[in-house]
Amino acid sequence: MSPSAGGLVVFLLSVQVIQSQDGWRVNYLKTDVCALKGSTVYISCDITHPPGIDPSDIKDRFWFTKEKDGEPVDLGTDSEYSGRVTYVCYSDSCYLTITDVRESDSAEYKLTFMTNKPGEKYTGSPGVTLSVTDSGLQVQVRRSDSTWLELTCHSSCVLSDHPEYDWFKNEENIKTGSSLLVSSGSTDRYSCDLRGSWDNGSPAVYGPQRPSVSVSPSAVMLEGDSVTLTCSTDANPAANYTWYKEHEDSPRASGQNFTITDFTAEHSGNYYCEAQNEMGRSNSTLLRIPSSGKGGCTWSTTKDIVIFVLLLIIIIVLAVPYIKRRMFPERPEQRPENGTQIPLTNAGHQEE
Template identity: 85%
Template sequence: MSPSAGGLVVFLLSVQVIQSQDGWRVNYRQTDVCAAKGSKVELSCDYTHPPGKYPSDIKDRFWFTKEKDGEPADLRTDSEYSGRVRYECYSYIKSCYMIITDVRESDSAEYKFTFRTNKPGEKYTGSPGVTLNVTGLQVQVRRSDSTWLELTCHSSCVLSDYFEYVWSKNEEIIKTGSSLPVSSGSTDRYSCYLRGYWNQRSPAVYGPQRPSVSVSPSAEMLEGDSVTLTCSADANPAANYTWYKEHEDSPRASGQIFTITDFTAEHSGNYYCEAQNEMGRSNSTLRLITESGVDRTTMIIHITRWTLVSVMLILLLVFCLWTRKKKAVSSTTEPHESREAVEVRHLSSETELTKGSSSVVIKS
């Protein structure tokens, strides 16, 4: 390994693979490498060319995983590796190291080394290449006895003993080592990581928090209704759910959702949802009530009766308002009609008197 490479480097298997053809050869120092997510990994190889070739004849040398237009594509030009790849190649000893920093699970692939001379078409690629597996850390939970659990930090591929595992409880460092004993039933959060890589710690494991329970359509039910209960709890590993009714030893149902069809008064009471995983258990209570003695027909009759009463009251109010308005109109028009009648009668009297007077004059 190059002294300047430094950092965290992980190897699973060290086996030499030599490919040769007329003096051309690539020797990979490791064929399988297992790296922890977020760490730094180094891949290395030695290469040989036929006699008569000089270091100055080597035009290009690089690592690749993909091809473009039928030709290997230098990993340094791949946008997915931008700023994370560098080479350390030495012509006098014919070796080349590739360092990848902040490795990701998407970096898992087969990496090959190729080199070319200044003679057109003269090139050689070492195949098969180096298989890189990038893994995140996980915590396994195993029960030791009725009161104790054993937590183990592990990965999908075996990492070197060179690494030191560190454990945290509620994000505070508590212990080093690949395993950790904890008491059963704890709701504390435990995670592990490799020393120096705090940001790449495993997902925390913890027992179920207090479950939340919801009911649909309502917590107060009518006889004959169908009710669905749903329970959920924050937990890792994921929790299993069991439903119980108060004063009953046997569970009513299992699973996150519990449905009661044709709800009756006998179904009323307290129901318990218990969430459980390898770390512990927790429960929550819900009370369901039915309106005993009230069936749907009776309810419909009550609703109809009150609807009719409301309609009649509205109609009565409208009639009263209409009657009041009519009286107001009548009171404003009667005085005018009386004065006109008086004036007509007065004019009639004057006419009769005039006629009478004329008659008298003619007669004399």
């Protein structure tokens, strides 16, 4: 690759030039690189030589992060990078590729080289600082129009190349690209992953599932009581909640919990909550809040109880004789036809 080709790298943020006293210099095309754990990193530089020096005079070029006994250690021989490092060097440029980067790879990377001239050795310093993060990817949701949503993969780490992403719907790979269009209101789960990386899948985004609602306390409400309605659902991003009373267009409250501190008969009725996030919205079933009237123990309530008890006692007193007669009927007395009473004990022993 020629120097002009290297200058086409669009992620170039700054150029670090290392100038030696005799005209050698190293131009790092980017001095700060941020990468996601598990991704692939590319670091590159150009070498400028003094006039009259042929590039073929450069030899033994390699990248390093560590030194041993004052001498740089070739990254290709470091066991921590075994199988993950590749060099591609031309006459006046050099490229380093690190695959499956780890947090331990965060370091300063430098290029060093020697020339055909005995004892002539140069190191491009300061080098390129690599920062590896495991913060992972996030799916950002943007409304394209009333029907479609645009999903894009985002990371707080500015990647050093033009990454491609694999998109998943309900964990099934459906597309490769920088973004994804989905229909608004879908409850399917969408996630993205950096292509070629297995450790950077984003959390899935999806619209609210049907919310569940509950009321506390669960008993019939009395006037003056305090009652709390609670709504919950599974959604990512987290859902916002709005409370409605049936047949009313204006919301009664917002938030996951809706508390009525001084309950009256007017508060009774059917309520539902609406859960909404960037992906869509969903309504709960109706929650009925009944009312039994006034609460507390008043004089009117006490008087009614006393009257009820007295009536119950009177009914019992009147009913007892009737019940007794029904359960224990009296035996009737026997009388002769002429009206003379004959003792029962002598009825069967009269003289002829």
